[in-house]
Amino acid sequence: MNINFNEAELAFRDEVRSFLSSELPQDIAAKVKGGKHLSKEDHQRWQQILSRKGWYATHWPVEYGGVEWSAVQKHIFDEETAAFGAPRTIPFGVNMVAPVIIKFGTEEQKQHYLPRILSGEDWWCQGYSEPGAGSDLASLKTRAVRQGDHYIVNGQKTWTTLGQHANWIFCLVRTDTQAKPQSGISFLLIDMQTPGITVRPIITLDGEHEVNEVFFEDVKVPVENLVGEENKGWTYAKYLLTYERTGLAGIGASKAALDRLKEIAGKEVKNGKPLLQDPAFASRVAQVEIDLMAAEITNLRIIAAVEGGGVPGAESSMLKVKGTEIRQTITDLMRRAIGPYAQPFPEAEMELDYEGEYLSSDYAAPLAPHYFNMRKLSIFGGSNEIQKNIVAKMILEL
Amino acid sequence: MDFKLNEEQQMLQETAARLVRGEYDFEKRERFRQSDAGFSEAFWQQLSELGLTTVPFDEAHGGFGGGAVELQLIMTELGRGLCLEPYLQSIVFGGGLINQAGNDEQKNDLLPQIAAGTLKVAPALLEPQSRYNLHDVVTKAESDGDGYRLSGRKAVVIGGHCADKLIVSARTSGEQRSHDGISLFVIDGNASGLQRITYETIDGLKGCDLILDSVSVPASALLGPVGQAHAAIDYQAGRAIAAICAEAVGAMEESVNLTLEYLKARKQFGVPIGKFQVLQHRMVDMASELEQARSMAVLAASVADAEPGNRRDSILAAAKNVIGRAGQYISEQSVQLHGGIGMTWEYSGAHYAKRLVMINHQLGDDDHHLEAFVALMKTS
Ligand SMILES: Cc1cc2nc3c(=O)[nH]c(=O)nc-3n(C[C@H](O)[C@H](O)[C@H](O)COP(=O)(O)OP(=O)(O)OC[C@H]3O[C@@H](n4cnc5c(N)ncnc54)[C@H](O)[C@@H]3O)c2cc1C
Numbered sequence: 001m002n003i004n005f006n007e008a009e010l011a012f013r014d015e016v017r018s019f020l021s022s023e024l025p026q027d028i029a030a031k032v033k034g035g036k037h038l039s040k041e042d043h044q045r046w047q048q049i050l051s052r053k054g055w056y057a058t059h060w061p062v063e064y065g066g067v068e069w070s071a072v073q074k075h076i077f078d079e080e081t082a083a084f085g086a087p088r089t090i091p092f093g094v095n096m097v098a099p100v101i102i103k104f105g106t107e108e109q110k111q112h113y114l115p116r117i118l119s120g121e122d123w124w125c126q127g128y129s130e131p132g133a134g135s136d137l138a139s140l141k142t143r144a145v146r147q148g149d150h151y152i153v154n155g156q157k158t159w160t161t162l163g164q165h166a167n168w169i170f171c172l173v174r175t176d177t178q179a180k181p182q183s184g185i186s187f188l189l190i191d192m193q194t195p196g197i198t199v200r201p202i203i204t205l206d207g208e209h210e211v212n213e214v215f216f217e218d219v220k221v222p223v224e225n226l227v228g229e230e231n232k233g234w235t236y237a238k239y240l241l242t243y244e245r246t247g248l249a250g251i252g253a254s255k256a257a258l259d260r261l262k263e264i265a266g267k268e269v270k271n272g273k274p275l276l277q278d279p280a281f282a283s284r285v286a287q288v289e290i291d292l293m294a295a296e297i298t299n300l301r302i303i304a305a306v307e308g309g310g311v312p313g314a315e316s317s318m319l320k321v322k323g324t325e326i327r328q329t330i331t332d333l334m335r336r337a338i339g340p341y342a343q344p345f346p347e348a349e350m351e352l353d354y355e356g357e358y359l360s361s362d363y364a365a366p367l368a369p370h371y372f373n374m375r376k377l378s379i380f381g382g383s384n385e386i387q388k389n390i391v392a393k394m395i396l397e398l
Numbered sequence: 399m400d401f402k403l404n405e406e407q408q409m410l411q412e413t414a415a416r417l418v419r420g421e422y423d424f425e426k427r428e429r430f431r432q433s434d435a436g437f438s439e440a441f442w443q444q445l446s447e448l449g450l451t452t453v454p455f456d457e458a459h460g461g462f463g464g465g466a467v468e469l470q471l472i473m474t475e476l477g478r479g480l481c482l483e484p485y486l487q488s489i490v491f492g493g494g495l496i497n498q499a500g501n502d503e504q505k506n507d508l509l510p511q512i513a514a515g516t517l518k519v520a521p522a523l524l525e526p527q528s529r530y531n532l533h534d535v536v537t538k539a540e541s542d543g544d545g546y547r548l549s550g551r552k553a554v555v556i557g558g559h560c561a562d563k564l565i566v567s568a569r570t571s572g573e574q575r576s577h578d579g580i581s582l583f584v585i586d587g588n589a590s591g592l593q594r595i596t597y598e599t600i601d602g603l604k605g606c607d608l609i610l611d612s613v614s615v616p617a618s619a620l621l622g623p624v625g626q627a628h629a630a631i632d633y634q635a636g637r638a639i640a641a642i643c644a645e646a647v648g649a650m651e652e653s654v655n656l657t658l659e660y661l662k663a664r665k666q667f668g669v670p671i672g673k674f675q676v677l678q679h680r681m682v683d684m685a686s687e688l689e690q691a692r693s694m695a696v697l698a699a700s701v702a703d704a705e706p707g708n709r710r711d712s713i714l715a716a717a718k719n720v721i722g723r724a725g726q727y728i729s730e731q732s733v734q735l736h737g738g739i740g741m742t743w744e745y746s747g748a749h750y751a752k753r754l755v756m757i758n759h760q761l762g763d764d765d766h767h768l769e770a771f772v773a774l775m776k777t778s
Contacts, residue, residue: 129738133666134737135666135667136667136668139666139668158738159738202742202744203743204741204742204743205733205741205743205748205749205752211738268529269527269529270529270531271529271531271534272527272534272575280768284765332726336763336765339530339763340524340529340530340553340554340760341526341553341554342756342759343554343556343599343600343601343603343759344554344597344598344600344605345597345598345600346597359597360526360553368600368755368756371755372600372751375733375734375740375741378734379737379738379740379741383734384734385674385676388676
């Protein structure tokens, strides 16, 4: 056993670092590090840079344009991109719908959709949740009725992340109302331009427009947009969920956030000294750093254990819970670090091109909104309560 | 021991509760928040017409002669409504400073107007470098003829945006964090050289930073003895802590109730989610935190008007510590137990969640007060 990176892994890390130093646009990195708003164009610009390098579709087989990286390499890549301030990958196309198309789609679907995901031509969003179907996803009601060579879709999806940017949505729809809930669901790819689709913004508690409601009224979807078999959508959805959760531990992002926390606590002053030298605050920071250290190794052990054998199963649930708790603690500490200045909400300061004077510092404005925004981590991607139910049942066999 | 309210107190509580229930639903609050003032002038007037703004002041100054318990009752109702009016700043803290430190002329002039709600004041005590330490003051007040000239910056003055007068702490002598050498001044909101940088807060209030650039004030602006304002500042901060603890309890009660109702109404997997044991236990923890918070709000009110000293200081620090932690716990769990809905601006529960976390950033957070408690603790 050797838990240090070997020569080849270190060389790979150097390669990633030198790529990031030369290719990651400085303006984008500045936004990410400062917690400022990223535009759709920022995401697309970075995606295209990764795509040209062949490093965008890190979970795909090589034949479709992916890379053959070991779990350790993926980990290194995640960590370095986060440390350099690269935008997080918006997962819906490349890491969610694509693996499903690759595994269950037709050759035609692969030929059509995968290149468009790689090039950034299509922006996908995820149409799973509904007002009445959150944790109990299988109770979803959006209906798709076959009429000739089309499905007619009626219903509503909600919490659709960045649906306002998307031109495609992958949906779970009910195609059989008689069967058991899980057995009547199909997996449909829907063009957002189709008549009958309305996207309505949902503003979150931090004032952001990140999620949406999507309404379907007699929306005609060609049958060739069905993935796999009719009424087998639940199987594909479950396959996708494990992909979704693997990334949710967010170790790389937490390490970057921890560095940022230390930087901020080093600049903030308490009784004339840096806050980071305050024993109580330093203990809080140290505690989360220690937890993160453990979670990183847990993460690596779990990924290594399934190396070659696809994606982790129920173990990824454990990682998701720990990882999100750690991230939430870090954002809690960042908000605490700025003391009374956590209260003001000078929204203009959250834009990178802000030219006015900062109320207190150039880093304070996004910290409290960000703390509130990050409450979502323990809710989405399967809530942390649901993850624990999975661990209890699947791993502990309770 | 008797935790019951007397008849007069019950009436006061009912008056405040009825007013808030009638005037402050969530949609109205959103409208008040978006108005220029950031609160409802009409509601402020009603507070005054019902005599609620007069509560802590002496009868001689047009007051009701109430104490910390009466304030506690009102603040809890205001917390329940997430009310945006500067009651804490003007009536409790600002009015308290003038009442304690002011001379007869100042008291006779200002207190009746504050009690009537026609004059709003806001204490401006913190500075960008001071975090929660009210003695960390570098704003300078220099003698200038008969009066003083003030220069410096005061930070996060909640309610300062609409205050007719600001009560500013400034250093007339002493080192940056020395408690000696701090003086208080009552400054007109439109004094020349005084600039307000106003902003909304994340939880819907409004406030400002003050920039004082050679603001000249007459000698009569000095509130209390030169260089000895720390006594009034510390004591009145304690009364404000007791009041904000009560506000927090009102907000917590609403937050806990909303969550409890949601657990009964929201169905997943064919049952109300409140049937899941893990959520039941979480709800029990929220309710227990609320009980702890209630107890500390009662305890804080019981010492807020007492003689200054170790016992009062440590109880108030303990109370704010409990409130800070309980508030954050209830806030986070209320969002979590609501799922996606809890994250939305449209849902009132999210605004309780924000206020509860932000109360921890006003008048010192749980770490600050733990440290204060440790410093007062008898360790031998
Ligand atoms: C910011 C954000 C972005 C999102 N993006 C997307 C997206 O792009 N696409 C998409 O389809 N969805 C998205 N979601 C939806 C997300 O997946 C759901 O919010 C999540 O599944 C929870 O569902 P719910 O909100 O209906 O809460 P509910 O399922 O109603 O849960 C409420 C509470 O009950 C608990 N609970 C439920 N069942 C159980 C149980 N059996 N045992 C114990 N506790 C239980 C939950 O943990 C939670 O605490 C997003 C959500 C958020 C907040």
